Amino acid sequence: MTVWDRPEPSARPVPLDRERIVAAAVALADEGGLEAVSLRKVAARLNAGPMRLYGYIATKEDLFDLMVDEVQAEILPEELPGDWREAQRVLALRTRRTVLRHEWLADLLGGRPTLGPNGLAVTEAKLAALDGLADIDTVVRAVDTVSAYVIGALRREIASLRAERATGMSKDDWRRASGPHVTKMLATGRFPALSRFVHDATDVDAETSFVTGLDWILDAVAARLT
Incomplete structure (x- = not known):
């Protein structure tokens, strides 16, 4: 099962969702490269406990997949040329x-x-x-x-x-x-x-x-x- 197929847990006690987690991870990577990204560091940026993130992201590889997909949105233009x-x-x-x-x-x-x-x-x-x-x-x-x-x-x-x-x-x-x-x-x-x-x-x-x-x-x- 891919990370996109797994349901997200309810947001408690700190409001979390994959969108916020991925945005924080992308920001960390933009600042310091992939070596600056870990579930612990992402959790700290969101003021959440590291274990909370495992309900949303099972592994660092899942997080990297989500990060890549997030920024790939920037590749697609609103409309492509017909040629x-x-x-x-x-x-x-x-x-x-x-x-x-x-x-x-x-x-x-x-x-x-x-x-x-x-x-x-x-x-x-x-x-x-x-x-x-x-x-x-x-x-x-x-x-x-x-x-x-x-x-x-x-x-x-x-x-x-x-x-x-x-x-x-x-x-x-x-x-x-x-x-x-x-x-x-x-x-x-x-x-x-x-x-x-x-x-x-x-x-x-x-x-x-x-x-x-x-x-x-x-x-x-x-x-x-x-």
Whole structure:
């Protein structure tokens, strides 16, 4: 039985419900990451005893599922474009914005799908945008391919942001600090392709990189659909 199928107990003596519990957990995660979330800490934030929460949430994994489903509501727009490509693009870009607001989400995406109403609605939107354009197996592979790119790109972007905060060094600071070592290694002549990348490639920001990669993935999906 999933957490969504289990009935909630009556709210006593402190008024509680899953909505308040999940909102508190999301706030804790936004402030300090998933390591800042525990049933004890959520209970303290709600001025309730930790044992009270077990009537609503059986495990931390249940809580994480509810948190993911809660913020997935931010991914869905009021209306999606009718064009399949634009619909997938909108969903991917909104997923990125949601992850940047809730960085911990990057750690939980890509595992088992959440079965809450918002998670199911996001999956429905992705599939529905392609429904009828190809057989269902092709549609599923297309959605999986786009999702794999989005999740991988966002995890890399969040990892980079965390590294900057952990070291106190921006990307430019890190490049200056590592420059002498990189220059020495490239001078050996063992890395000609990497040398061309370092000296000739155009540096782009994270959003441009994400959008460019997304468009390439959608080009590949379009080729399969036709």
